[in-house]
Amino acid sequence: MEMASHVKSIDRNHLLEAGLEGFYGQSTPQKKRLNPSLDIGTDFIANNQIPGIDFATVHSYPDQWLSSSSEQYQLSFLNNWLDAHIRDARIILRKPILLAEFGKSWKDPGFNTYQRDQLFNIVYNKIYWSAKTGGPASGGLFWQLLARGMESFRDGYEIILSERSSTANVIAQQSHKLDQIRKIFTRRRNVQRWKRARAKRRGGWHGLWKRVYSLSDEWFVPPGDYGLGAVIGPSIPQTTLQALLGHACFATSSDRNMVSTIRAHNLRKLCTVPNIAFIGNKDILVSQTTSINSFRKQHVPNAINMLELNSLLKNLVKTGDLHEARQMFDVMPQRDEISWTIIISGYVRAMKSSEALLLFSKMWVSPGLSMDPFCLSIALKACALEFNLNYGELLHGYLVKSGFINSVFVGSALLDMYAKFGKIELGIKVFDEMPIKSVVSWTAIITGLVHGGYYKKGLVYLSEMRKSGVEYDSYTLAIVLKACACLGALNFGREIHTHTVKRGFNDTSYVANSLSTMYNKCGKLDYGLRLFDKMNTRDVVSWTSIITTYVQMREDVNAIEAFTRMQEAGVSPNEFTFAAVIASCSGLVRISWGEQLHAHVLRIGLADTLSVANSLMTMYSKCGQISSAAMVFHGMSRRDTISWSTIIAVYSQGGYGEEAFEHLSWMRKEGPKPTQFAFASVLSVCGNMAILEQGRQLHAHILSIGLEQEEMIQSALVNMYSKCGCIKDAEKVYNEAENYNIVTWTAMINGYADHGYIHETINLFKMLSKVGLKPDSVTFIGLLTACSHAGLADLGFHYFNLMSSEYQIRPSKEHYGCMIDLLCRAGRLTEAEEMIKSMPCHRDDVVWSTLLRACRVQGNVDCGERAAEKLLEMDPNCAGTHITLANIYSAKGKWREAADVRKMMRTKGVMKEPGWSWIKVKDRVSAFVAGERSYPEGEEIYGMLDLLASRVDISVQELGSLLDLED
Template sequence: MAKMISWARPHIRRLSPSTSSRMTVIQYNTRLRELIKTGYLGDARSLFDSMPRRDEISWTTLISGYVGAMDISEAFALFSVMRVQPALRVDHFVLSLLLKACTLVMNPNLGESVHGYAIKTGEANSLYVGSALLDMYTKAGRIELGYRIFDEMPLKNVISWTALINGLISCGHCREAVSCFAEMCKSEVQCNGHTFAIILKACADLDALSCGREIHTQIIKKGFDASSFVANSLATMYNKCRKFDNAVHLLERMATQDVVSWTTIITTYIQMGMEESAFEAFLRMKRSDATPDEYTYGAVISACASLSRTKCGEQLHAQVLCKGLSNSLPVANSIISMYSKLGQLSSALTIFHEITKRDIVSWNTIVTGYSQEGCGEEAFELLSWIRIEGLTPTESTLAVVLTVCSNMAILKQGMQLHALVLSLGLEQAPTIQSALINMYAKCGSIKEAYKIFDAATKYDIVVWTTMINGYAEHGYSHEAIDLFEKLASVGLRPDPVTYIGILTACSHAGLIDLGFNYFDSMSREQRINPSREHYGCMIDLLCRAGRLDEAEHMIKRMPYEHNDVVWSTLLRACNINGDVDRGRRIAEHILELDPNCAGTHIALATVYSAKERWTDAEEMRKMMKSKGVTKEPGWSWIMVKDCVSTFAAESAVEKD
C-alpha cells in the first residue's frame, strides 16, 4: 500500500502543462480528494492553488481536509476568501463543516460568526446547519440556546434529535436527555443505531437499569441488536449498572466481535473479579480476526497484576514494545500499576520516567505504588511535584495520600491535605469524604471524623461504612450500631464492608447475640455471602467472649480453606484463657501451614510461660533459633519539624 501511495503521489503532483490544460474541474477535484484521502494535505493545497478554475466542490473539499486535520485556522482562512468570490455560493455543507470544527476545538465564539453568516445567507434553517449549531451550543453548555435553535428548526430529523440528546449528555444533563429521547419516540422520527448508543450512555451515567432495559427491548424490536456498535453500548450500560453477567452474555453471543467488543468482555470479567476468564478472553481474541489495541492491552495487563503473574506481565510488556504502543498513556499507566502491584517499584518508576507526556493518571498510579509499598515520604514528595508540574491533584490523588496519613497516623499532614481539599472544592466528593473520615479516625480524632461525616450532603454507603468502621475500631460500638440501624431510613443498603464494620463493633462490645443476628441477616436479607473476613470477625467475637469451643467449631465449618489468620486468632485467645492443650494443638496446625511463622512460635511460648511451663517455653524458643526464625521488629514513626522519621524497636537508627 505504501509503495502504491508513493507511486501515485508524484503522478498526481507532476502534471505536465499539456496534461493540466486538458483537465476539467471535475478531474482536478478528483485528484484533490485523492491527495487529501491519502494524507497529503500540503500537496492538495499546492494543486488547489495551481488550478486554473475552482468551483464550490474544490473549495469545500480543501476546507473539509483542513477540518479533518484539525487545522481550523486554515479552514477559516479559506472560508474568508471563498465567501467573497462573486461566482461562488457557500452552501449548508461548508457551514456545517466549519461549525463542526468550532465544536471540536470548543470555540463557540468563533462558531457564532458562522451562525451570523448562516442567518444572513438564509442557511440557518437548513437541517444540516441547524443540527451542527445545536451540537455546538449544547456541547458548549449553552443549553437554552440549543433548545431555541431546535424549536426554530422547520424540519427535525433523526440527526437533529440525536444532536440535541448528545449535547445534553455531554453537559451532564442526562435526565433531560432521557426525556428528550422519550419525546423523540413519540414523534414520527425513527431512531437509528447512533441514537440508541448515545441514550444508553445516559442510562449508564444515571445508573438507570430499568430505563436501559426498556431501550434494550426497543433495540431488539427495531433490529439494531445485530449492530456491534449498539451491542457494545448495551454491554457498557449493563457494566456500569453492575449487571456484569448480562454484559458478558450479550457480548459472548455476538455473531462478530470487534476490538471494542473483546475489550469490553475483558474489562467486564475484571470488574467481576474473574481475571482468569479475562485472560482467557484475551487469548481467544488473539486467535480471532480482531487486533488488540491500547485499551485491550491496558485491561489485560491489569488482569496480570491482579493474578500476580509477573512473567505473563513482562511478556505483555514486550508485546506492547514490539507493537509500538509503549508511549500510549493507557498502556503505560497500566504497566506502571502492574509493576507497582507486583512489588517491582523500581521498574514502575523507570516506565514512569520514560513517559514523555505524563497525565494525572500517570502520577496517581505512581503515587499509589509508593503508598502501597509503605513509602509515605516519597508519596508526599510526588504530590508536591504534581503541583510543580502545573497539574491539579484529583480526588484519586488526594484519597491515596490521605490513606498514607491514615496508615502512618500523621495528623498534621492530614490536616494540611484537608486544607488543600477545601481549596480545590472537593470536600463533597464521597471518595474524599471517606478518606478524610478514615484519616481522622485512624489518627484518633473521632470527633473530627464525625464532623466530616455530618457535613456530607449526599448519602453514600462508602462514607457511612467508613464512619461505622471508624467507630468500631475505636471502641464506639454503640455509636457504630446506631449508624448501621439508620442505613435503611436514608435509603442505603449495607455492603460486605459495612458488615465487617458492624461485626467488629459487636466483637469489641461483646455483643454475641446481636453479632450473630447481623451475620445471619447478611445472607438472609441482603443476599451477601459471608466472606473469609466476615467469618474472621465472628471467630474474633467468640474468642473475645472466651467461647473457644464454638470458635474452633466455626473455623472447621467455614466454607473456605483454613488459613493461619483465623487459627492465630484462636491461638491468642488460648493464651489469654490459659488453654494450653488447645493452644499447642492449634499452634502445631498453624506451623503445618507456615513452618516459619514467628508469631506462632512466640504465642505458644507465651502460653507455656503463662502456665509456668518454663521448659516447654524454652524448647519453643530453641526451635525458633534452630530454624532461623526471627520476629520482624516493630517500627514506629515520629514527626519532628514536619519531617517523619521511622525507628525500629530497640534501635536509635533511622530506617533507610
C-alpha cells in the same frame, strides 16, 4: 582550540566535543547563579564556541555537587540545569548538545533504585521532548553501563542491567520513545528528499513546455480573435513537435500517468492540437480542441472536466492518501467549491483540524467561490476537533446573517460543536430554533446531553423525538443505551433493547456493544455475557467490553482467557483492552503476567497512553512493586488527574507517606488541579501515621477550595480524625455533611467501632434505613468489628446472617475474618477453626494468624499446632509463626518442644526483625530500633526505660527478653 584544529585537519568529518561538566563562566557571569557551589574554571559558552567543536556537552551529578541537599532539591536543580543548557545550545551556541554524563551513586546515604530511576527518567524526558520539538538535545550517556564480569571504577555509578531490572525497564521504555521520534524524522527527511527530486523533475518539464512553445511560434502566427493559427511553413519536422508535446504532457502527469495518444491532425489546415489523453486512476479525456497559443498560456489544458478532476481528488482522499491529494489540489488549474470541500473534509477525517481550518480560511477569501451548507458543516466539525470556540462563534454569526442557520446540516453541526465544547445550553438553543429537525439533529442533541452528563434530559429528548414522528436510527439507540447504563435505568434499557430487536439493529456491532455495556453497568452481568455469545461479529469494542465485565465480576482468570481468545480470533487489542487485562493481573496479583503485558505494550507503542500507564501503576502497586509503579509514572510523557491521583494512592497504600505528600505538592505546582481522590489518599496517610497536624492543614486547604462536601473527602476526614484519636472532630465532620451518603456514614460507623463505642455504632447502623440508605459490605465490617471488640458474639452472628438474608451481600474473607476474631476473643476456638475450614472464599494467613494468637492467649496447644502447621505451609520462614508457637509451648511447660521450634528457626536461618517506632518532636520525626543505642537520643530513651522498669520491679534486660518473645 589547537587540538580541535589538528583533529579536523586530519579528518574533517570527525565529530568533536569538549567533554566538560557545563559550568558557566566569565563569558556569561549572569548565568553563574545556575552553577552548584563549585568553580573549576571552565566556561560552558566559551568552551563550546571554539571552532571545530561540533557538540556541546553537559554533565549532571546533583548527588555529588549538592550532597548536603535533599533529594527533591537535587531533582529540582537537575531540571533547571538541563533546561538552561538545552536552551543556550539552541539560542546562543546553535549546535546540538549531548547530555554526556549523568547518574546517581549507590554509595549515597539512603540510596535506593527508585531514586536513580527517577533521575534517569528526568534526563531522558528532557532529551525526548527536545527531540520531539526539533530541539538541540541529541542524546545522553549515563555513567556507566556494564555487563556482569566487566571491570568498573567502583565509584557507585556503575549499573549492571541484569541486576537492576527497573533501570533496564527505564532504558528500554525511553529508548523506544526516542526510536519512534527517529522514525518520524527519518520519514520526514525521506519525504523532503522526494519533494526535492520531484521539484527537480518538474523543473525539467517546465523546460520542455518552453521548448514546445518556441517550436509552436515557428509553426503558427496568431490569427486574431479566433485563436486559429495561419501557417507560414514549418521549419521543424512535425514529429519533433509531436514528441516534445507528448514528453511534456507525460511530465505534467507526475510521471505516473501515461499519455495514451497524441495525435496531431493536419496542423496546416486546422492549426489545433486535439485529443490529448491522460490515463491515471480514471481516463481524463480532453475532447475539446484547444489552440496552441491558449495551451501555451495556461501550461495545462484548461478544458479538463472539473467533474473528473474532483472525482480523482475524492478517490485519493477516500483511500487515505491525503498527501497525494493535497499535491494534486495544489496543482489543479481550477478549484471550485467541491474541490475545496473535498480536501477540507479529508483533513477533518484525518483529525488534522488545524490544517482544515487554515484551508477553509483560504477558501473564504478566494474570489469567485461561494459557501454551501455542506462545507460550512465540515468547518464547524473542524472547530469542534480543534477546540477553537472563537472560530466557531464567528461562523455562527455568519450563519445567522447569511441564513444558512436554517439548513439541517449546518444546524446539526453547530449544536454538535457547542455540545463538544460543553456549551450544552447554546446547543439546546440552536436545536430549539431549527425549523426542520432530522434524525441527525435529534441524535446530535441527545449525544451532546449524554456526553455532558445530562442523562435524564437525554432520555426526555428521546421521548420528544418519538412524539415528533422522526424515526430514530441505530446511532440514536446506541447513545441512549449509554445514558441508561450511566443512570442504571435497567427497565428503560430493556425497552430500548426491544426496539433494537424490532428494528433489526441488535445485529449492528456498536448497538450490540452498547447493550452489553448497559446490562453490565446495571448489574446484569450474565445478560451481557449472553449478548456477547450471540454476536455474529465481534470487534475490539466487543472483546474489550467482555473483558471489562469479567474484571468487574472479579473473574480475572476468565478475563485473561477472553483476552487469549480475542488474539486467537485475529482481533487486535487497543489501549483500553490492555488496560482491562492489566487490571485483571492486579486482581490475581500476577506480577509475571503484568510484566509480560508491559513488555508487549512497550513493543507496540501503547505503554505511554494514559489508560495503559494508569492501569500499570495500579498493577505494580497491588503486586508490591512500588518502585516499578513510580517508574511508570515518571516515564509518562503526559499525565492526567487519574495518573497523579493513582501515584499518590500508590505511595499512600504502600506506606510511603513522605512521597505521597511530595507528589501532592508537585501536583499542585506543576500538574492539574488536585482531585478529591488525591486529597483522600494523602488524608489516609495522615490517619495511618497519626500525624494530626498535617491532616488539619489539609482539611483547611480543602475548605479553602470548596471540596469539603465531596463524599470521598468527608469519609477520608472522618477516618483520619478517628485514627488520630479525635473522635469528636470526626463527629463534627460527619454532622456537617449536607447530604446523607453511605460512604461517610460507614466511615463514622468504623470510627466508632475502632474506639469501642458499641452503642453509638449500633444506633448509627439502625438509623440507616430511616434516612433511606442501604448498608454495603464495608458497613458490615465496621459493625462486626464493634461486636468483636465488645465481646458481643451473639449479636455479631445476628448481623452476619442479616447481611446475606436481608441485604443480599455475600460475605467476603474480610467479614469472615471479623467473625473469627469475634469467636477467638470469646474463647470459642473450636467454632473459629470450623468456620475457617468452611469458608467459601480463600483462606489466607490472616485468619490462621488470628486463631494462632488466640490459642496462645487461651493456652490451647492442639489447636495452636494445627494453626501453625497451616501457616508454615503458606510461609515456611515466617518468624512470627515460629515465635508464637514457641511461646504456646513455653506457657504450658513444654520446654523440649519450644526448644525444637527455636532450633528449627536457626536451621532455616529465620530471624525476627527488630521492632522499630518513631516519634515526632518539634516538627521533626525521629525513628529508632529496639536494642539500638547509636542514635543521639539512645541513652536518654533507655534511661527512661530503666526508670519505668524500676517502677514495675523488672530490669531492662528482662523487659527486652520478654519483648523478643513477642511476635
